[in-house]
Amino acid sequence: MHSESLVVWRLIARASGCLRHRHSECALVAARRGGFFMIDRGWAQFIAKRGERVWIVVTGALLTILSIRYDGFEALTTFSAAHEQWELDELLVIVFFAGLCATALLVLRARDLRRESAARTAIETAERLRVENDRDRLHNLFEQSPSFMAISRGPEHRFEFVNSAYEALVQRSRDRLIGREVAELFPSVLRIGIIPIMDEVYRTGVPYSARRVRVNLSEHYEDPRFERVVNWVAHPYRDAEGRIIGVFSEGTDITDQVDAEDKVRRLTSELIHVARVSAMGTMASTLAHELNQPLTAISNYAATAEIVCKQREAAQDDPIVGALTAIKGASLRAGDIIRRLRRMCARETARTEVVRIVDLVDDALKLGLIDFAERQPEVKVSVPPSLLALADPIQIQQVLVNLVRNSAEAMAESPTRMLRIAATRIGNMVDISVQDSGPGLSGDALARLFEPFTTTKAGGMGVGLSISRTIIEAHGGRISAHNEPEGGCTFRFSLRMPEAPAVLETSRLG
Ligand SMILES: Nc1ncnc2c1ncn2[C@@H]1O[C@H](COP(=O)(O)OP(=O)(O)OP(=O)(O)O)[C@@H](O)[C@H]1O
Ligand SMILES: [Mg+2]
Structure with missing residues (x-):
């Protein structure tokens, strides 16, 4: 043990304050369960012979690792108990290494704990993310349901x-x-x-x-x-x-579904109604034909009776003469209405001809206001008799009848009932307006006015205006509606004028 390396070894041991005893060279100890390792003098001499300090360090590190790996504390205690006869220096070295091992153990334990805690945190984070994901997915599911x-x-x-x-x-x-x-x-x-x-x-x-x-x-x-x-x-x-x-x-x-079902039910019943009206139209045509003859007879008899009365020099103000005149007038009017009805009901292919607007307006008023006996509006017509348009008279009459009836129905409960129909020329078009003093149109009604089946009336079908728009647009014109500032509303439509000055051979429809 006089080699240079042993000196170094001793110096290291002395620096640790442990080497004062003769057995110190064999004091580096590490143990494992069931056995122990020790550096004895021979190993120390081997190290010295090798003359490499690195071996001393390697041995120390190896023993430290072994003592850590194989439960060094327990083994060291056993070892020291079994070597009670060992001197203090030997034990001090053992304690020194035990301390080293304990420190290393603590460091490793701390590292393990850190790793464990990092692993736990990672698991917890993964779990939290999973729970959050599940919660988000569930939330989205609820929200998008x-x-x-x-x-x-x-x-x-x-x-x-x-x-x-x-x-x-x-x-x-x-x-x-x-x-x-x-x-x-x-x-x-x-x-x-x-x-x-x-x-x-x-x-x-x-x-x-x-x-x-x-x-x-x-x-x-x-x-x-x-x-x-x-x-x-x-x-x-x-x-x-x-x-x-x-x-x-x-x-x-399921409101929309139920509404759609209701609408289908309503449409079915309206379709049945249309079929009934159509059948009535055919019947009305026949009826009109049948009634026309007795009506003509009544008017002829009334006219004859009137002439006879007058020949018998009855006074002009004789009530019988007055009554006969009234009978004649009423039966002529009835015949006139029936003739118009027949034309309205007749299914004819559209034919465009030159028509006098005032005649169309006149006919539409007579037909449109037929059942407004006590709620008749006051009517003001302002249409130049010479104003002509190029149109299918029956179809335009249908448009006007619907506008007149809509106005009269809207004004039914109004304190003042004023219906104005006017027509003027604008460029090569005729502009016809129907204005009333009713309640006017709500914003909602205005937006959907010309859509089919838009109605606020119990018995209405809501097709009048949509058909009117089809007719007017087919004539190359436009139809629109607006509210009047003083109340009520105005419907306005345009028709083309004849290109060359036209002469009307027949002015009346009936
Ligand atoms: N002059 C008006 N004043 C107020 N509301 C009107 C007027 N004209 C039309 N309307 C509204 O527009 C709706 C649609 O009218 P439209 O003529 O298309 O159908 P309708 O009169 O209800 O039924 P129909 O098919 O028998 O004509 C009416 O129900 C009514 O609410
Ligand atoms: Mg209508």
């Missing part, structure tokens, strides 16, 4: 959650719903018995389902805009322990 969903809590059914479909159903955003009671928000649900059903579901836990529930979801009064038809299911809503804590409502809004 075409079914409406809502959770109400407690026996008072206070809204806790609603999805977008529910917001659309009730036409209110969720911040106006959450925290409020169902009955307070939708008073009509109380009246139709929905709250008692929810009470029952909450109390018994038995789900309830209903189809085609018609419900008004307005807050203050039964506003028809909030009228909906729904298929609805109410489930008990339970907490983690299975206790019922609320009601989960879910369902579909």
Whole structure:
């Protein structure tokens, strides 16, 4: 042990304050379960012979690792117990290495703990992300669901959650719903018995389902805009322990479907009505033909009786003469009306001809106001007799009759009933307007006026204006409507004028 390396070795050991004993060269110890390793003098000499300091370091590191790997503490304790006869220096070296091992162990343990904690954090983060993903997916599912969903809590059914479909159903955003009671928000649900059903579901836990529930979801009064038809299911809503804590409502809004079905039903009945009217039209034509003869006879008899009375020098103011004159006039008018009706009902292919506007207006007024006996409006016509247009007289008469009737119907309850029909020339077109003093058109009505089946009348079909637009556009004109500032509204349409000055051979339709 006099080599240079042993000196170095001793110096290292001495620096650690452990080497003062004769056995110090064999004091580097590490143990493993069931055995131990030690550097004895021979190993030390081998190291010295090799003369490489690095071996000393390697040996120290190896022993440290071994003592850590193989539960060095326990082994070292056993070892020291078995070598009680060892001197203090030997034990000090053992303690020194034990301390080294403990420190290394602690460092490694800390590293393990750090790794464990990092792994735990990674697992927790992955779990949190999974839960968040699940929650987001569930949330999206709820939000995108075409079914409406809502959770109400407690026996008072206070809204806790609603999805977008529910917001659309009730036409209110969720911040106006959450925290409020169902009955307070939708008073009509109380009246139709929905709250008692929810009470029952909450109390018994038995789900309830209903189809085609018609419900008004307005807050203050039964506003028809909030009228909906729904298929609805109410489930008990339970907490983690299975206790019922609320009601989960879910369902579909089938209002559009029900409206469409109603519309089809209405259209079917209207179609039946049209078929009936069409049959009536054919009958009216025959009827008119049949009635025309007795009416002509009545008027002829009245005229003859009038002449006879006059020949018998009855006074001009004799009531009999007056009555006969009236009979003659009435029967002529009746015949006239019947002739016009026959033409209206006749199905003819469209034929464009030069027509006098004033005659069309005159005919339309006679036909259009036929059943407005005591609610007849005051009529003002301002149409130059010379104003001509190129048109199918029957079709334009149909347009005018609908406009006149619409106006008269709109003014039925008005205090003043004034109907103005005017026509003027604008360039090579004739502009015809029908103005009334009725209530005018609402914004909604104005937007959909010329669409088919738009009506506010119980018996109306809502096709008059849409047919009128088709007719006018087929004539190369335009039809429009606007409200008048002083009340009422005006419908206006245009027709082409004949290109060359035209001479009318017959002016009347009848
Ligand atoms: N002069 C008017 N004043 C107020 N509202 C009107 C007037 N003219 C039309 N309307 C509104 O426009 C709707 C559509 O009119 P349209 O003539 O197309 O159908 P309708 O008169 O209801 O039925 P029909 O098919 O028997 O004519 C009417 O129901 C009415 O609400
Ligand atoms: Mg109409």
